[in-house]
Amino acid sequence: MNIYxxxxxxxxxxxxxxxxxxxxxxxxxxxxxxxxxxxxxxxFAFVEMPIEAEAINAIKELDGAEYQGRQMVLKEATPKRSY
Known part of the structure; x- marks a missing residue:
């Protein structure tokens, strides 16, 4: 899973x-x-985690967590749209 x-x-x-x-x-x-x-x-960054259950857990645990003085936002990345 790709994580934003x-x-x-x-x-x-x-x-x-x-x-x-x-x-x-x-x-x-x-x-x-x-x-x-x-x-x-x-x-911002993108992290690729191959095991979906681990990725979902990371999102659940880290979304909103403070890291180096800022609250991180984590969610499943969506594919880039072409217009």
Missing amino acids: IGNLSYTVKESDLRQVMEDYGTVDSAKLIIDRDTNRSKG
């Missing part, structure tokens, strides 16, 4: 995010979204 994680502190690194999510199960990938112009984090 929003409202992240701009100082969070992919390795930090992976470590937090691995407390809840197997993580295939953690991708922090970076602004091309400023080369800074945009404050």
